[in-house]
Structures are given as structure tokens and as C-alpha cells.
Amino acid sequence: MIKKYTEKQKKQQTHGDLANSLIEIAVEHISESKSTEFALRELASKLGVSHAAAYRHFKNKHALLETIALRGYQKMNIFFLERLEISKDPLGDMARAYIQFALSNPGYYRVMFAVDFGKELNTDLHSACQGSFNALLEIMGKKNKINACKSIYTWSVVHGLVMLILDGQINTALNEFSLELDDLENQIIKITRNILK
Amino acid sequence: MIKKYTEKQKKQQTHGDLANSLIEIAVEHISESKSTEFALRELASKLGVSHAAAYRHFKNKHALLETIALRGYQKMNIFFLERLEISKDPLGDMARAYIQFALSNPGYYRVMFAVDFGKELNTDLHSACQGSFNALLEIMGKKNKINACKSIYTWSVVHGLVMLILDGQINTALNEFSLELDDLENQIIKITRNILK
DNA sequence: CTTCTTATGTTGACAATGGTAACATAAGAA
């Protein structure tokens, strides 16, 4: 018994760019749900494609996440480069750029910090992540222990702030003191700059 | 046809303290897997109990997570109180306590920041979380905008640092500069303490 | 002690999901 496809199925045989579509819709979903959990089948369905189609482009669900994380780091690194090429305040602009990237790309950012790094050393991912940190390290000046501490410190500040904001943990605090996000961001960058002198 | 249980099943009819056992094993699993994802059935099986037994103690999987988060905040608040009762350096000790709690209770800490706060306002959870922040706020002195910023700033530093450490993101940086965690922690607290000046 | 009620287990079912295998078609290379 030979299977035959209907005309509709024939037309949908090629989606065009399923890999990218999957990435986009996953990032969007993660951004809205505030969680990196999602159903591959549901996304496929939304794209008008069968549940198994995704496996032609990604080995499994985790591979999709890894790809998203990698793209996120690449996007972020480019974002940094653009902002820092001509800067009179590298540290401040770096911090500002970091916060802005994360808050305007919550889907990517979440995945970048949700994918387990320890599991199977994905060298691409590792070096992409390393790249961001090195940019920060260079801003600090000479590469030594003290400046490494300062870099980690700065990373901690911006990463912590961004995660607290994305997870909605400081909403009530902001409301209570009628604080705007912009004010907070400026304050935090100001403090950071002073501290590191 | 009436079902009969074997002698073995009869003995296992009461587990003793399944609710707490579930919490403990879940926290342990999360701590080891570095992820808040787990299979309820697997945990039940490890506890020698059937897959549906958990539902006598928790409405669903998410409820278990909420309970873990709540306990985490309670444990953390107690931890803070103990450390700050007699302190000559409240901000430094607070930061130190925060980092220590998170690093020695990674399972709880992860859940505390993974449970979605926005979904269904779990008032207990909210107030428990609020309690931690208020402790920090009081250390800063008068409650105003500036000090709210400083509090959020401090929280960002310690939360960011802890998450980067737990997620293994700064391992390579630490290795590269032969930095010990203790050194880093001290450096960061030293820097943070300057905030209040 | 007996009986009733409730707390806490059990099994069995179901739907959703991740993943694989077998198969069909499209598209481009030979």
C-alpha cells in the first residue's frame, strides 16, 4: 500500500527556512513565557509543519537551544562592538550596552544563561561566551588578577540586574519608590564607574 | 473483582513523611543537575513510592516547586538574621551571607529564582521574597530612592555573581587568573562595601 | 472493641511530548 500526499501536503513539502523559523518562534515564545521550556511540537504546529520536521534541522531539542544561545552571543558581541568602537566611556557604555541588549532580547538572553555549559563542551558556545567576557576584560586595562576581579564584578552587576528585572523580582521595589528603569540603570552605571576607580 | 495488596505493598502504604522527602530529593536533584527540571515519577520511584503518591501532598508539580521556593526564602531569611544580629559590618556581612547561602544551597536558590512570580500571585512567596529585600534595604539606612537604588545594586551584584558561579560561566576566567572563590568573594565584598561611603 | 472518617497510599488510564523509523516528494547534480 503506497501512501499518497494530498495537494496541500505537496505544497507544504518545503517550508523555505524552517531552521530559522524555529529559532525565531522559539525565541519569541521564551521571551513571552519567561521560561526556556517549550514544546517543540507546539512550535512546529504553529509553523504549519509536522512535529517531526524539526528533527531534520536539529538533532534534538537541546541542540536548538544551543543554536539559539550561540546566535545570542554572536548578536551580543556585535552589539558591543558597535557601541564601543568610538566611546569616551568604555566601561559605562559597555554596561549600558549589556543591559540594553539583555532587556531588548530577553528570549536570547535567557537561553544564553540557561544552556548548561558543563555538559558537553560545545566549543563554539564556549568561545562565543568567552568573547563577551574578554571584551570586558580589555576595557579594564592590563590583564591581571585585580582587573579580572573587577571584570567579574562588573559582569555580576549587570547580569544580576538584568536577571532580577527579567524575572520580575524587583517590580515591587521599583513601584514602591517610583523608580523608573532608566533612572535605575543610570544610577547603577554611575555607582559601578565610581567603584572601579 | 476486588483488588488485594501484597504484604510488601501494605507495609509501604505509609511512607512517613513523603512531602518532606519529596522536597529533599527534588532539591538534591536540582542541585546536582543544575536545572529545575525533573521527573516527578522518577523522584517518587527513588523514594520507593508509586508515581501518583506525590499528588496527595502537592496539587501538581508547580506546587512542589513553590513550596521549595518558599522554604528557600525562609531558610535564607533565618540565615541572614543569625549573621546580622551582631555585626559591625552589616552590608559586608549581608553580602557574604547571601553568597554563602546561595552557594551552599544551590538547589533551593535555583528554585527561588526559577519559579515565575508573575503567574498567580502566591502571597506567601511574595512576602518571603520581599522580606529578604527589606533586610537589605534597612541596612542602607533611610528608605528613599537613592538607598533603594543602592539596595537593588547590591542585590544585583551578589545575585549575579552567584548565578554566574552556579551556572559555571566564570570557571574559565577563574582558572585563567588562578583566582580562588574565596579571594573573589572578598574582593567583591570589599568593592561593594564602598558603595555606602 | 467496633465503626466511621480521613489521610495516604495503589493501579490504571489518558493526553501531551520528545524522539525514531519508514516513507514520499522536491530540487538540484550528474
Place this chain on the structure above:
DNA sequence: TTCTTATGTTACCATTGTCAACATAAGAAG
């Protein structure tokens, strides 16, 4: 035109969350 490969499809399976029906334990009420 034909062969190969990329990219879909359906069918199937194991795992998981959840619920319903049922069984037993343990303590309260008589």
C-alpha cells in the same frame, strides 16, 4: 532524464504529568 540528497510526512514508542477509582492505615467517635 536519472540519481542523490534535503526536507517534508505519518506511524509508532517510551516517558511524563495528571486524574479517577480503589485500598488500606490510623485515629476519632460511639
